[in-house]
Every structure is written in C-alpha cells, then in structure tokens.
Amino acid sequence: MELHYLSIRYEGDYDALLARLRVNEECEEEFRDIFDECMKIANPKGVFGACSAEQDGPYTIVGGKRFDSRVLSVNFKGLDRVFPYVISCGRELYDRACAESDPLYRFWIDGISEAALRAVGVKTREAVQETYGLTAVSCVNPGSLADFPLPCQRPLFDLLGEGPDRIGLQLTPSFLMLPYKSGSGIYFESGKRYENCSLCPRLTCPGRRAPYSEEMLAAYGLLPGPADGAQGVCEA
Numbered sequence: 082m083e084l085h086y087l088s089i090r091y092e093g094d095y096d097a098l099l100a101r102l103r104v105n106e107e108c109e110e111e112f113r114d115i116f117d118e119c120m121k122i123a124n125p126k127g128v129f130g131a132c133s134a135e136q137d138g139p140y141t142i143v144g145g146k147r148f149d150s151r152v153l154s155v156n157f158k159g160l161d162r163v164f165p166y167v168i169s170c171g172r173e174l175y176d177r178a179c180a181e182s183d184p185l186y187r188f189w190i191d192g193i194s195e196a197a198l199r200a201v202g203v204k205t206r207e208a209v210q211e212t213y214g215l216t217a218v219s220c221v222n223p224g225s226l227a228d229f230p231l232p233c234q235r236p237l238f239d240l241l242g243e244g245p246d247r248i249g250l251q252l253t254p255s256f257l258m259l260p261y262k263s264g265s266g267i268y269f270e271s272g273k274r275y276e277n278c279s280l281c282p283r284l285t286c287p288g289r290r291a292p293y294s295e296e297m298l299a300a301y302g303l304l305p306g307p308a309d310g311a312q313g314v315c316e317a
C-alpha cells in the first residue's frame with residue numbers, strides 16, 4: 082500500500098485550552114510556561130493509505146485481512162476501497178509528558194497533547210478526502226464497539242506496514258497505542274454520516290457525538306445493547 086504521511090506544526094489555541102483545562106487564575110503563569118514549551122516541540126503526525134475492500138460471506142476482507150464485524154460489513158457494503166489510518170500527538174509531546182513528575186503539569190501536557198491529536202485528526206481526514214477525491218467520509222475505529230474490538234488494531238497496524246513505526250507510534254501487546262494520545266481507524270466513503278456512538282451503549286459518555294439508537298442497532302444486525310457502561314470501550 083502506498084502510504085501518505087502528515088507531520089504538522091501545531092499552534093494551540095491558548096484561551097480555548099485555558100478554558101478546557103479549567104486552569105485557575107493563580108496558575109495561569111505556570112500554564113503559560115508549559116503551553117509555550119509544548120508549542121515549541123509539538124509535532125503531531127499521521128499516516129494513511131488506500132486498500133481493497135470486499136465481502137466474503139459474513140466477513141469483510143480489507144487489504145487481504147479478514148474482519149468479522151457487522152459494522153464493517155454494513156458500512157463497507159458496495160465499496161471496493163477503504164482508507165486505514167493512524168494519528169498521534171507525536172513522540173515529542175509524549176516524551177515531555179512522560180518526563181513530567183508534577184501531576185498538574187502532566188495533566189496540562191496531556192490536555193495539550195489531546196488537542197494536538199484532534200488537530201492532526203482534522204488534517205488527516207481532509208488529506209484522505211483530497212488525496213482520493215472523496216466528497217464525504219466516515220470512519221470506524223477498533224475498540225469503539227464490541228463488534229469491532231481492540232484486537233482489530235493488530236491487522237489495522239499490519240495494513241499500514243512501517244507507517245506507524247515511522248511516525249513513532251507503537252502498539253502494545255494489549256493493543257493500546259503509545260503515545261497514549263493517538264487514534265486509529267478506517268475511513269470509508271459515505272454520503273450518510275456514520276458515528277460509532279449511535280451503536281454504543283455507554284449512555285453517559287462525555288465524548289458522545291451522536292445519540293444512541295436502537296434503530297441503528299437493528300439496521301446493523303446487532304443485538305440491543307445491555308445497560309449503560311457494559312460495552313463502551315473506546316477512548317474517544
């Protein structure tokens with residue numbers, strides 16, 4: 082697969098971060114120092130490519146890797162190519178966070194890293210659309226739903242070959258990513274907006290982007306979800 086790399090200069094919105102991280106007025110000067118330091122080193126990155134998609138009975142074959150997932154099967158129906166990707170806040174911010182012993186400073190650096198991750202996520206989505214001439218895309222993410230669980234990270238990373246390693250992103254034996262502020266998934270062309278959250282029963286999740294819908298569950302051939310919190314596993 083031909084890989085495309087992104088490496089961006091992240092310029093954080095100071096006031097937005099100040100508010101988001103609820104920094105007290107008396108700590109503002111310290112926060113400013115941490116913010117400035119992070120802006121000097123922040124270099125979030127991403128990598129993506131295109132690969133084949135086809136159905137084989139109940140399985141979805143993506144770039145030769147077999148996935149047993151209703152979410153993939155329904156979303157990729159009729160498509161002959163999809164776009165795996167990984168993104169990360171970058172090793173620079175991660176190493177700085179790991180070296181920090183003060184828990185408050187660490188919390189701030191993690192918050193800034195998360196914002197850097199979001200920034201490269203937006204750029205990656207735009208780059209995927211531009212590179213392949215797609216008008217609208219949605220994505221599925223391993224670990225977001227029980228139907229597409231975290232171990233699916235392994236074949237996804239395999240699809241991207243040396244890409245994750247080249248941007249400093251590692252997969253742990255328990256399928257978590259390092260740096261922690263990283264993301265992975267598969268973009269697919271879709272006229273309709275798809276959000277994992279519609280199928281996720283974690284009702285009180287603060288990151289929810291779409292309402293939980295039993296109608297959607299039925300459309301995807303998934304059983305109604307159990308009580309809140311039982312299945313929501315993504316870190317979004």
Ligand code: SF4
Pocket residue numbers: 225226277278281282283286287288289290313314315316317
């Ligand atoms: S855990 Fe939250 S963000 Fe993730 S899919 Fe569920 S509702 Fe959405």
